[in-house]
Amino acid sequence: MPAPGELHTIDGLRMHLQRSGPAPADALQPTLVIEAGGGCASPIYARIQQVLSAKYPVVSYDRPGMGWSDIDGAPFDAQRNAHRLHALLAAAGVTGPIVLIGHSLGGLLMRVYTGLYPEQVVGLVMLDASHPDQFEEIGEMPTAQVAMERDKRVKFQEGGPPPPELAMAGAIFADMPHVVQQLTATFTPESIDTMAREIEGLPHVARQAAAVVDLGARPLAVLWAPVQLPAGSDSATAIQKRWPSFQQAHAALSSHGRSHEVAGADHMSLVLLPPFVNRVAEEVDRMMAQLGSAR
Structure with a gap:
């Protein structure tokens, strides 16, 4: 499937960007920039x-190796990712202020981006964001599970039956059939390879994010999901117990930080299902109004 958005060459890699909505009214109106969670392509956030x-x-x-962006075999690095995103935005003509919206792993990446480009970032929205401390004791790569997932996608790309995940995507995005087509097109073995590199790089990325300890007085909204899925391990259970305190710690990074529990949401439904997405939009409206009044 052709890329639904724009392709720009950054560091020798074609990177994919999708833009929508009205053009900024003036040079001071922020553009919202969505930073995806680990192993997620841009259509997930459609x-x-x-x-x-x-x-x-x-x-x-799309980060390199996801969606329609070229694969990068280098180790996952948050600073490199920030530099590439900054260059991608510039290539696409997004040169004004931005508000970063980061889900899961995206919460770590946006901390690093803000530390590198503080003059550009005027606000942040963290959606059930990862915390650096949750990767203090990361287990070994689940190589057998990754191999099974990769093989499933190979067989699907070769004409095999669609996996259950795509049926679920079809139900979630029944009102957005073009998104179902995009998710089907990006259900590739290469995306699993990229996800594995991101998992391997998590401790390093977490240390990079942990070094950014102060987000100043920027508006920072932290929305988090209280519904936890079965943990599956002692370390995952321990992380679940600390999840509310992790989210409070995110909010404390800014003197204008706020933390809100989104009742009934879990990690993925927070960004997929209309009632929770509308709750995210309400928080963005509040932040944009706050930024507008300060102009």
Whole structure:
């Protein structure tokens, strides 16, 4: 499937960016930039982008190896990712202020981006964001599980039956059939290879994010999901117990940080299902109004 958005060459790699919504009214109006969670391509956030772009300029993109962006075999590094995103935005003409919206791993990446480009980032929205301390004791790579998932995608790309995950995507995005097509097109073995590199790099990325300890007085909204899925290990159970305190710690990074529990949401439904996406949009509206009044 052809890339639904724009392709720009950054560091010798073609990187994919999708933009929607009105153009910025002036040079000071922020553009919303969505930073995906680990192993996620941009179509996963299509509902959030659609809702937010009714009012604001919005950009999503694919990290190298995900979606329609070229594969990068280098180890996962948050600073490199930030530099590439910064260059990608510039290539796409997004040169004004931005508000970063990061889900899961995206919460770590946006901390690093803000530390490198503090003059550009005027606000942050963390959605059930990862915390550096949760990767203090990361287990070994689940190589057998990764291999099974990769093999499943190889067989699907060769004409095999669609896996259950795509049926679920079809139900979630029944009102957005083009998104189902995009998710089907990006259900590739290469995306599993990229996810594995991101998992391997998590301790390093967590240390990079932990070094950014102060986000100043920028508006920072932390929305988190209280519904936890079965943990599966003692370390995962321990992380679940600490999840509320992790989210409070995120909010404390800014003197204008706020933490909100989104009742009934879990880690993925927070960014997929309309009631929770609308709750995210309400928080973005509040932040954009706050930023507008300060202009």
